[in-house]
Amino acid sequence: MAKHVLTLYNSLSRTEEPFKPLKKGKVSLYSCGPTVYNQAHLGNLRTYLFNDVLKRSLQYLGYTVTQVMNMTDVDDKTIKASQAQGIPLRALTRKYEDLFLADLTALNILHPTHITRATEYIPEMITLIETLIKKKYAYKAQDGIYFSIAKSKNYGKLANLDKQKKSQERIKGDEYDKQHAHDFALWKFHMPEDGDVVWPAAFGPGRPGWHIECSAMSMKLLGTSFDIHTGAIDLLFPHHTNEIAQSEAATGKKFVHYWLHGGFLTMKEGKMSKSLxxxxxxxxxxxxxxxxxxxxxxxxxxxxxxxxxxxxxxxxxxxxxxxxxxxxxxxxxxxxxxxxxxxxxxxxxxxxxxxxxxxxxxxxxxxxxxxxxxxxxxxxxxxxxxxxxxxxxxxxxxMKEEKVTVPKAVQALVQAREEARATKQWAEADILRTRIKEAGFILTDTSQGPKVEKI
Ligand SMILES: [Zn+2]
Structure with missing residues (x-):
């Protein structure tokens, strides 16, 4: 019999590779989690179902899996949403975190070993940024601390970016005084519109950029090098590209060995997304x-x-x-x-x-x-x-035969519909049938009378 080995498609090499974990029999897995400012949509949830079957498959094949997933509970979107709703950032993000976890449970997605909130790892992010400043990979601009991609070896390898070509592109409207169009913020200095969302730091009070959150939390819990990092395909650039650049600049080690990306959920008109x-x-x-x-x-x-x-x-x-x-x-x-x-x-x-x-x-x-x-x-x-x-x-x-119990309120609607039918009030009967359906029951008229089943 042929000796089978697990192969995984690694976005870094763009090939299927035999999987060799860093520690025999163990897998360290980091999955980019949600930004908790709204209800997750089905496209988001498809990515978490992918994480779930990956983790379950690894466990089935005999590996012990340590999975870390973050909750992005501070960034531009969460701050804006909390201000729009007039509630503190923490109240907003906890609400959507709970809804997200409820979705995972409903879909029978195994919860990660560790769920990390960005706001609980600010000291780790600051330390990482200090290291990058010391190593001259990061510089201070007027509005924050930026990572210099010109200093980074292999920048964009994951996304197959042509560094020269990219360096000539300019991004309008989001320039500030970055030295390079693709330099990205590690830390954003406090602005009046941030309100009370601010943390002290030696390089200036403010809040972390999104990319540094995942680098700091993954390395804190899984080590400076770990096995698998997952996310939806649209995170490949810039998010994962930037995670690699800043992590490897700070540690001098290979950050992640296998990058796995999930495909989109599309609609006829294109990707399922909030903006569409x-x-x-x-x-x-x-x-x-x-x-x-x-x-x-x-x-x-x-x-x-x-x-x-x-x-x-x-x-x-x-x-x-x-x-x-x-x-x-x-x-x-x-x-x-x-x-x-x-x-x-x-x-x-x-x-x-x-x-x-x-x-x-x-x-x-x-x-x-x-x-x-x-x-x-x-x-x-x-x-x-x-x-x-x-x-x-x-x-x-x-899986077992389910005994359907019809709630009293629905039984009353069925009874009312029978009475409406008996007096030939067909429109009324139809309205009642709709209300029964809205309550989650389907009604069929049989020779023995109305039959009620759960939808
Ligand atoms: Zn991430």
Whole structure:
């Protein structure tokens, strides 16, 4: 049998590479987290689902994973949002942090080992900036401390930037007195519009730039060099490019060995983004009768590096597919069938899909094939599916027939609709049917009377 190894597509080399962790059997993983100033949209959540299946796959393959994820709770956007809402920065960011964590839980995303808030690592950021000033990689300008990309070796290797070409570009309107158009702020000096958001520092009071936050927190918890850094593909430049430049300038060591980037969630008209005004959120899907598991299932069907086009037709298809799986699992749980033990065979297939750059769509196919193999002993089959589910996170163990209890308020609406129908008030009956649907129930008229089911 061929000896399989895990290969991962490394954005740094733009190739699939065999994965060799720094410490045998252990993986240090940093995932760029959210900027907590609004409700995450489905595109954001796709990235966290990618982080989740990556982490779960590594664990399935026998690694112990330490995952750090940050919460950006201070930057231009969070400050602006807190002022617009008239609440302190901390109150705003805690609110959206809680909503974000609720989304993760709903999607059955394993929480990271450490969640780090930027505002709790300011001393580490200041120390890192002081080192960069001392090593002459950073300089003081009128409005802050900047990193000088001209001093940085290999700047832009990750994003494949042509340094010469980039150096000739000028960015209008955001110039200040930077020495170079792509020099970026490590620290922004306090401005009146920042209000009370300010920290003291020897080089001048102010607040950190976004890029330095991730470098300081990742190196504090995972060390100056670590295994894997993840994020959505749009973070590759400038965010990750700048993280590499400043971290490697400060330590003289290779910062991250494997850079993994997740593809976009797109809509017909392009990327799902706040600026395009085409965003959908998880709570919105739930009010439309979908479960978080349906969205998870939709995302599992596409490889993490490919872009995924979202539409309600695709989501509906994923819902149907998930519900089919659920029905079959429930049936399997009630079956005792003494067939062959094919555990090893399917396990080998499943493992090799994960080893192939975390090919979850292929892993899902192995899962479905196993589920449908009626010549495979039912008990052993179920045990194996539960094992596969440690990666897929479909909650196979919890799948059971659900007894629907119809709340009293909905029962009253059903009763009122029956009365409206009896007196031929059809418009009224239709309104009541809509209200029943809004409450999360679907009503069908049968020969035995109205049947109420949960959406
Ligand atoms: Zn980051």
């Amino acid at each position: 005004g085409n965003i959908h959120t998880l709570p919105e899907l739930i009010t439309q009768g979908y479960l978080p598991a349906h969205y998870r299932y939709l995302c599992l069907q596409t490889h993490y590096r490919s872009s995924l086009q979202f539409s309600f037709e695709n989501l509906e298809a994923a819902k149907q597919a998930y519900e089919r799986v659920k029905r079959k699992i429930i049936e399997l749980k009630a079956t005792t069938h003494k067939g062959a033990d094919k555990t090893k065979d399917y396990q080998t297939q499943f493992t090799s899909t994960l080893q192939n750059d975390i090919n979850i769509p292929a892993a899902l196919q192995v899962f479905l094939k196993t589920l449908d193999d009626i010549s495979f002993n039912s008990q052993k089959r179920l045990a194996l599916l539960e094992h596969f589910d440690e990666v897929l996170g479909l909650e196979v163990k919890n």
